[in-house]
Amino acid sequence: MDLHEYQAKELLERFGVLVPQGGVAETVEAAERVAHSLPGGSYAVKAQVHAGGRGRAGGVRIVDSPAAVAAAAGELLGQELVTEQTGPQGRKIRAVYVEEAIEPERNVYVAALVDTVAGKLSLLGAEEGGEDIEERAARTPDIIKTLHVELDGKTPDSAFRAFAESLKLSGASRDKAVDLFKGLTRAFQALDASLIEINPLALTAHGDLIALDVKMILDDNALFRHPDLKGLQLREEGDPVEMKAQANEINYLRLDGNIGVVVNGAGLALATNDMLADRGGRPANFMDIRTTATSLDIAAGFDLLLDNPDVKVILVNVHGGGLQRCDTIAEGIGISLKRRQRSLPIVLRFAGNNADFGRTLLNNYGISYIEADDMADAIERAVALARKEAA
Numbered sequence: 001m002d003l004h005e006y007q008a009k010e011l012l013e014r015f016g017v018l019v020p021q022g023g024v025a026e027t028v029e030a031a032e033r034v035a036h037s038l039p040g041g042s043y044a045v046k047a048q049v050h051a052g053g054r055g056r057a058g059g060v061r062i063v064d065s066p067a068a069v070a071a072a073a074g075e076l077l078g079q080e081l082v083t084e085q086t087g088p089q090g091r092k093i094r095a096v097y098v099e100e101a102i103e104p105e106r107n108v109y110v111a112a113l114v115d116t117v118a119g120k121l122s123l124l125g126a127e128e129g130g131e132d133i134e135e136r137a138a139r140t141p142d143i144i145k146t147l148h149v150e151l152d153g154k155t156p157d158s159a160f161r162a163f164a165e166s167l168k169l170s171g172a173s174r175d176k177a178v179d180l181f182k183g184l185t186r187a188f189q190a191l192d193a194s195l196i197e198i199n200p201l202a203l204t205a206h207g208d209l210i211a212l213d214v215k216m217i218l219d220d221n222a223l224f225r226h227p228d229l230k231g232l233q234l235r236e237e238g239d240p241v242e243m244k245a246q247a248n249e250i251n252y253l254r255l256d257g258n259i260g261v262v263v264n265g266a267g268l269a270l271a272t273n274d275m276l277a278d279r280g281g282r283p284a285n286f287m288d289i290r291t292t293a294t295s296l297d298i299a300a301g302f303d304l305l306l307d308n309p310d311v312k313v314i315l316v317n318v319h320g321g322g323l324q325r326c327d328t329i330a331e332g333i334g335i336s337l338k339r340r341q342r343s344l345p346i347v348l349r350f351a352g353n354n355a356d357f358g359r360t361l362l363n364n365y366g367i368s369y370i371e372a373d374d375m376a377d378a379i380e381r382a383v384a385l386a387r388k389e390a391a
Contacts, residue, residue, distance in 0.1 A: 001218045004048045006097040007232050010088035011191060015183040017198075018210045022099025024048065029199050031073035031299035034098040035066035045072040049091035052215070053083035055131055059093070061228075062101050069098055072378070102210055107200030108135050110165055110180070111189045121188060122147040123181055127168040129200035149185050173207040173361025220246060224292075241304055248300040249293035259386050260305035260314040260344070262333075264289040264324050272317045275375070281383035282293045284311045291323035298332025299339075312389035313345045315382040316376060319352040326350045328356030334365035345385050346370065349378035358374035 003011070009019040021038055024362035035043050044275035047059035054060050059081045061072040072095075073096050080090035115122040124379060125145045126133060137144050147163040149155050157178055166172075180201075188196055197215040223229060245252030251266065255273075259281050263269040266288040273283045277364035285305065289298060305311050317331070320326035329350075337343065346369040350358045362369060370385075372378035
C-alpha cells in the first residue's frame with residue numbers, strides 16, 4: 001500500500017523523526033488557511049500523487065506568502081501531473097500538502113528496506129540526496145552506503161554512528177542521525193513496511209535532520225494487524241480492479257493475456273503463470289486466494305475474470321489445504337457464474353482437501369468444465385483452448 005507524503009510524515013513523526021510543520025488541503029481556501037497557521041515566510045506547496053519526480057515535473061512550488069500558496073494550490077489542484085513515473089496519462093492532483101519551507105545546508109538520502117539477498121532489514125544512505133539519486137547511483141553505485149540492522153534491536157550504536165559518518169555526518173548531527181536511524185528501524189518493523197525512503201533528508205545550519213520528503217510502502221498482507229492504517233489508502237489512487245480483489249481477500253494483479261487464472265497460494269500461482277508462459281500461453285492475471293477468503297470473496301474474484309473481455313479461457317488450479325478447501329473455491333465459482341451472464345471454457349485441476357466434494361458441487365451447479373489429470377495437463381489444455389478461441 002503506497003502512502004502519500006503527508007500520511008508517511010504523520011506516521012514517521014510518531015517514531016521521533018523530525019518533519020516540517022504542515023497540513024493537507026483539497027481546496028484553495030484550505031491551502032491558504034494551512035499557510036496562515038505555519039511559522040515563517042516561506043512555504044512549500046506539494047502535489048500529493050503516488051509518483052516520484054514531482055519537483056522536476058512542476059508539482060512542488062516554493063512561495064513566500066499565504067496568498068501565493070493559494071495561487072499555487074489553484075494551479076495544481078485538479079490537474080494531471082505527468083512525471084517519469086506516471087506515464088503520459090499522468091496522475092490527477094486531488095490534494096496538496098502545504099508546509100514550512102526548510103533551507104538545508106545539505107540534502108542527505110536515507111532509506112529502509114529488506115535486502116532480499118542478505119535476508120535482513122537494511123538501511124541505505126548517500127551523503128547527497130535529491131531527485132536524481134537513482135541516476136547517480138546507477139552511474140556510481142559506490143555512493144550508496146549500506147547497514148544491515150538486527151531485528152532484535154541489538155544493533156550497536158557504534159554501527160549506527162559509523163553509518164552516519166559514512167554519510168559525512170559528524171558531531172551533534174551524527175548523534176541525531178543515530179536517533180533517526182533507530183526511529184526509522186522501529187517504524188519499519190512496527191508498521192510492517194516494505195520501503196521507507198527519506199529523500200531529501202535536510203541537514204540544517206543548526207545540525208538538525210528533517211525529513212523533507214518521504215515515500216512509504218506498507219505490506220498489504222499485514223494490514224490485518226493494522227486496522228487503523230487501512231483508512232490511509234485512497235481508493236481512487238489504485239487500480240479499482242486490484243482494489244476490489246484486495247477488499248475480498250485476494251492478491252490480484254492484472255496482466256495482458258487471455259487465460260484467466262484462479263489459484264490459491266502465491267507459490268502455486270507463480271508456478272502456474274510460469275508454466276503457462278513456458279507453453280506459449282498468456283495469463284490474464286496473477287491470483288492468490290488467501291486462506292481467509294470466503295466463498296463470497298472467491299466469487300468476487302471470479303467476477304473479475306468474467307468481467308475482463310480479454311479473458312477467453314479460465315484455468316482453475318487449486319490444491320485444497322486445511323484452511324482453504326476445494327469445496328469453498330467451487331462454491332465461489334458457482335455463485336459467480338450464477339450472477340454473471342458470461343460463460344467461458346473452464347479447465348479444472350482440483351487436488352487436496354475436499355477435491356472430490358468440490359467437483360461434486362460444480363456438477364450440482366450445472367457447471368461444465370474440462371477436468372485435468374494434473375498440473376501439466378491443465379496447462380496444456382488451457383493453452384490449447386486459448387489458441388482455439390483466438391483463432
